[in-house]
């Protein structure tokens with residue numbers, strides 16, 4: 001998939017006001033409790049993805065689940081798993097091909113050094129800390145997606 005094809009996949013929405021620093025996207029996803037909305041500013045298509053960690057390790061590994069928000073009341077569909085080596089494995093059956101490809105592309109961009117999202121893709125979070133889920137109120141925290149304590153914890157963990 002080319003970057004343009006990926007950008008063209010996103011659908012329109014009124015996103016939350018919490019846009020954050022794009023270089024923070026990878027860390028925010030890996031924190032494992034956040035949700036993001038990504039929108040192409042060209043096609044105006046968008047997707048909302050939600051992250052969670054399973055209570056138990058899968059095959060001895062701490063995995064990260066990726067779900068697609070599919071309805072206005074927050075209904076979600078599981079679309080895949082991010083493994084500790086950083087690989088995103090899309091679920092073979094659940095979720096649309098487009099949603100899975102859109103996330104795979106977004107994740108690939110986020111993993112590049114410093115984040116490499118093109119300026120015509122905007123990404124928002126829902127105003128809560130990516131690690132503990134508490135509401136973020138300080139502008140610096142909204143930009144990073146983490147409260148100060150959780151930010152320090154993520155830095156210490158080297159994520």
Ligand SMILES: [Zn+2]
Pocket residue numbers: 129130131132133134146147149150
């Ligand atoms: Zn926090």
